[in-house]
Amino acid sequence: MFSYKTSGTCSREIQFDVVDNKVRNVTFFSGCRGNTQGVARLAEGRDVDEVIAVLSGIQCRNGTSCPDQLARALTEYKESHK
16 A cells, blocks of 8 residues: 655545556545545546556646646656656
8 A cells, every 4th residue: 555645735645556566445534525436436447557647747736736746746656656
C-alpha cells in the first residue's frame, strides 16, 4: 500500500496499490465523498501511466484537485519504484 499526503485539496491523504502497473484499491481520506469515490472507481484497474495522463493538471482550487493529487501520487510512486 502506497500512501501520499495531499496538498491544496480537501482530501488529506490517498492510499493505493499498484499490481502489474495497474492501479488498485484507491482510497481518499476526507474530501468530497462522491467525487473521490468516483475518481477511485474510474482509476481501478487502469494502467498507471494512463491514469496520470488523464488526471494530471485538473484544477479545482489552489492550482490542483483531488484527481490531480492522485496523478501526482502515482508519479511519486513511479519515481520511488524505479
